[in-house]
Amino acid sequence: MSNVLRIALVDPNDATREALKKVLLGMDTVWLEAECSRYEFFSDVIAQTHPDIGLVVIDANPDKALDLVASLGEASPECAVLVVSSSTDGNLILRAMRAGAKEFLAQPLRIEDLAGALSRIGERRFGRRDGKARGSQVIAVAGATGGVGTTSIAVNLGCALAAKDTNNVALVDLDLCLGDADVQLDAIPEYTLLDVAQNVTRLDFSLLKRSLTKHSSGLYLLPRPVQLEDAALITQEDIQRVIGLLKASFTHVVLDLSKSYNPVDLIALEMASHILLVIQLDLPCLRNVVRLMASFKEMGNLADKVKILVNRAGLEQGQITLKKAEETIGRQIYWQLPNDYRTMIEVRNNGVPLILQAPKAGITHAIVALADALHGDEESIETVGATKSGIGRLLSLWPNK
Numbered sequence: 001m002s003n004v005l006r007i008a009l010v011d012p013n014d015a016t017r018e019a020l021k022k023v024l025l026g027m028d029t030v031w032l033e034a035e036c037s038r039y040e041f042f043s044d045v046i047a048q049t050h051p052d053i054g055l056v057v058i059d060a061n062p063d064k065a066l067d068l069v070a071s072l073g074e075a076s077p078e079c080a081v082l083v084v085s086s087s088t089d090g091n092l093i094l095r096a097m098r099a100g101a102k103e104f105l106a107q108p109l110r111i112e113d114l115a116g117a118l119s120r121i122g123e124r125r126f127g128r129r130d131g132k133a134r135g136s137q138v139i140a141v142a143g144a145t146g147g148v149g150t151t152s153i154a155v156n157l158g159c160a161l162a163a164k165d166t167n168n169v170a171l172v173d174l175d176l177c178l179g180d181a182d183v184q185l186d187a188i189p190e191y192t193l194l195d196v197a198q199n200v201t202r203l204d205f206s207l208l209k210r211s212l213t214k215h216s217s218g219l220y221l222l223p224r225p226v227q228l229e230d231a232a233l234i235t236q237e238d239i240q241r242v243i244g245l246l247k248a249s250f251t252h253v254v255l256d257l258s259k260s261y262n263p264v265d266l267i268a269l270e271m272a273s274h275i276l277l278v279i280q281l282d283l284p285c286l287r288n289v290v291r292l293m294a295s296f297k298e299m300g301n302l303a304d305k306v307k308i309l310v311n312r313a314g315l316e317q318g319q320i321t322l323k324k325a326e327e328t329i330g331r332q333i334y335w336q337l338p339n340d341y342r343t344m345i346e347v348r349n350n351g352v353p354l355i356l357q358a359p360k361a362g363i364t365h366a367i368v369a370l371a372d373a374l375h376g377d378e379e380s381i382e383t384v385g386a387t388k389s390g391i392g393r394l395l396s397l398w399p400n401k
């Protein structure tokens, strides 16, 4: 529970308190430590339970509630206070902020607003406590050309991350027309991205989870729509809301992008904390990386989030060297995955991920180490003898080395 925010809630109104409680209970990234129906008792509740966040719904008595917010700031400065109100009157917001509220949320609560506020507080909180930001990680897996292994990496990375008890991982197939993440997991999903996108405003967290397909590895899958023509019904805004909702409920959200770099892919890149750009060591890939990076540099901070991942390293004798590749694209290679055709074809044909099908294979170790590295687990990087330059990373994990 190291990345879980502990919350205490006060709302004298039973109906809105129950509704809020239901939302909070559905979120894996928060723990409802205490609930309270009287403003006058809440300071004691906070003093006794020491939550990370105090959620104060002020509608029942705004004056009394804002006095409480101010007193909490003095008595329990470690507790970040979040105010919820059905009024969006500027004066009230100002009073709440002056009283010391860290965030102000309007009722009826939009789940992604709550998620955003909790994530900002979480980052500040955990950033202060141990020097690491512990919000949800969104990992976009994109390819420099078709067939480079994007889906294989997204699926197997998702499963490797899900293998850790402390993680909750969702994989979204954003290759809306031809995506095959469900095939790679041998899953027959009941619902797709279209169902979730069309109902996103009505979903709470438990319903969201029930709309995803849980794989035996622990990974939750949200597949592409069934019909080809349904892809056009999914908008950029839908994707933004779906990712926002998933971020609030999962510690890791892995996105398998299409190769068309369409508006849906672009919003995914924008919302990502890491962009894994998958390449193979050949000329068409390197040329596309240069083109993609040039465009990414024009798009906010996209370029800064890119991590270049070489897949199928060691495939052919004549392959471009890593050094040459780094010179050409002007960036370090972040990670390499070895070529292992036999294992990958088995994994694909059986619809069983690497960690279950071939736990001892070099490629599986390389994927698990990648998951650890992205997770910020420095120890695992040391164990596999990765070098700082990136070039030597994981050589020790290649088959036959």
Ligand SMILES: Nc1ncnc2c1ncn2[C@@H]1O[C@H](COP(=O)(O)OP(=O)(O)OP(=O)(O)O)[C@@H](O)[C@H]1O
Binding pocket: 143, 145, 146, 147, 148, 149, 150, 151, 152, 153, 175, 259, 311, 312, 313, 337, 338, 339, 340, 341, 342, 344, 345, 348, 363
């Ligand atoms: N490291 C690897 N070694 C050997 N084969 C691999 C490796 N990674 C992926 N493959 C194989 O490459 C093929 C393409 O992989 P995958 O479908 O994951 O690529 P993709 O980039 O998602 O393709 P698309 O552009 O169609 O979405 C598959 O047959 C897969 O088994």
Ligand SMILES: [Mg+2]
Binding pocket: 150, 151, 152, 175, 179, 180
């Ligand atoms: Mg694919």
